[in-house]
Amino acid sequence: MESRVLSGTTNISTSLIHLKRPTTRETTVSFLPKPIRNVSDGGNLIWGRQLSPNLLLNEKSPLFVKREISLPPVFATAEGSDSGGEVGFAEKYPALVTGFFFFMWYFLNVIFNILNKKIYNYFPYPYFVSVVHLGVGVVYCLASWTVGLPKRAPIDSNILKLLIPVAVCHALGHVTSNISFSAVAVSFTHTIKALEPFFNAGASQFILGQPIPFTLWLSLAPVVLGVSMASLTELSFNWTGFISAMISNISFTYRSLYSKKAMTDMDSTNLYAYISIIALIVCIPPALIVEGPQLMKFGFSDAIAKVGLNKFLLDLFWVGMFYHLYNQLATNTLERVAPLTHAVGNVLKRVFVIGFSILIFGNKISLQTGIGTSIAIAGVAAYSYIKAQLEEEKRKAKPA
Known part of the structure; x- marks a missing residue:
């Protein structure tokens, strides 16, 4: 996913994402405004792992916004589609897709090593x-x-x-x-x-x-x-x-x-x-x-x-x-x-x-x-097995 660099100052105008209200079960989702590095002096911040979640998930924070909306049981369709939209092949058969990735990884690696040695x-x-x-x-x-x-x-x-x-x-x-x-x-x-x-x-x-x-x-x-x-x-x-x-x-x-x-x-x-x-x-x-x-x-x-x-x-x-x-x-x-x-x-x-x-x-x-x-x-x-289990x-x- 491409990094999004956002900038801001102490006067922040928050924008909320409005989604179409389906008629299925109720789910509570918290939507957050655009993040900034420092609330006090402004700055730039790359959205992702560098962002401390405490600032955004704390209900006492001025950046926290809570909004109740209704979501369909499966929130995996394309943007703008109805809840009954078709599921893509990758979502329907994730094991096959991952298996294909592994096969191609091994295949390319073996071909590289053979050609390299030749x-x-x-x-x-x-x-x-x-x-x-x-x-x-x-x-x-x-x-x-x-x-x-x-x-x-x-x-x-x-x-x-x-x-x-x-x-x-x-x-x-x-x-x-x-x-x-x-x-x-x-x-x-x-x-x-x-x-x-x-x-x-x-x-x-x-x-x-x-x-x-x-x-x-x-x-x-x-x-x-x-x-x-x-x-x-x-x-x-x-x-x-x-x-x-x-x-x-x-x-x-x-x-x-x-x-x-x-x-x-x-x-x-x-x-x-x-x-x-x-x-x-x-x-x-x-x-x-x-x-x-x-x-x-x-x-x-x-x-x-x-x-x-x-x-x-x-x-x-x-x-x-x-x-x-x-x-x-x-x-x-x-x-x-x-x-x-x-x-x-x-x-x-x-x-x-x-x-x-x-x-x-x-x-x-x-x-x-x-x-x-x-x-x-x-x-x-x-x-590898023990390390993976510990992680x-x-x-x-x-x-x-």
Whole structure:
């Protein structure tokens, strides 16, 4: 939903929404006038999570207005329609729609990982490929804004300051992930990245000062054990791939921490677009410095000689499109579901990617690597389930 920025002073003229009075049951609804930051001195405020509900829900507040109206039993029809209006497909079959979102998220993610690895087989330049991923996504976002799908949300210097740390961590995590993908098997990189919950728990405990329950720490033990087992016997193991994946875990952990400080009411599509633009600007200089001379000397010419110019350009374009679409669709999908479904979805995604990468590339894995990977994934599933349950308990306890 697009953010609405409203301004006001101490002399506020409230406007109420008048709805057609149906003849069904009576329901009491409180309508609120347009909010402002300070009642005393005026100011600007973004409608949404930043707005304190105490100011508006307190009956003693001068901003509180109560009005009784009649609403139909189902208040889900389009504006201006009668209570007997038809229900849309998404409202009638929400499970099917959500299932389709999950399918497309997994499908795009698997295609991205496969195409990405195939590019590295003949063009091993992860810094440049990372720039391409973000660059194609940014062009897509700019084109979408141009046609108004979605309408671009406004941004100011305050929001920009909040988003820059998020985007820097996103850029670093993305580049190091690609370095790992180019150095080792896709399945091994995703196995190492299964440790991300461990880093998140550590950051919450020791940086944010939020105590982590013992049961949550205990669920992470099989994750660490499984990754260790898989790493010891992974046939494609090398230190570049391993360390890069670990740095990616740390980067994405800090991205999560900064994201909590950068809570705005901007919709997820616009938010991800701005983060992608900033991350692209961050990624370009390292790519030019680290890989620029090699690319100009023989990198591009070697790739074109191996696969041809048309295939090379098409591969770069489509890998960028799949990267942006799967990330955007993942954000939109996870907004539709409860925390527990979110957790299960993330675990299943990693299982899909690991399984399909082994099938497509025919990577040989030892028995110990397979067992270790399974233990690690099971640990992530247990951690995600326990964490989701704890978050649900906190959410239910808040109103009380």
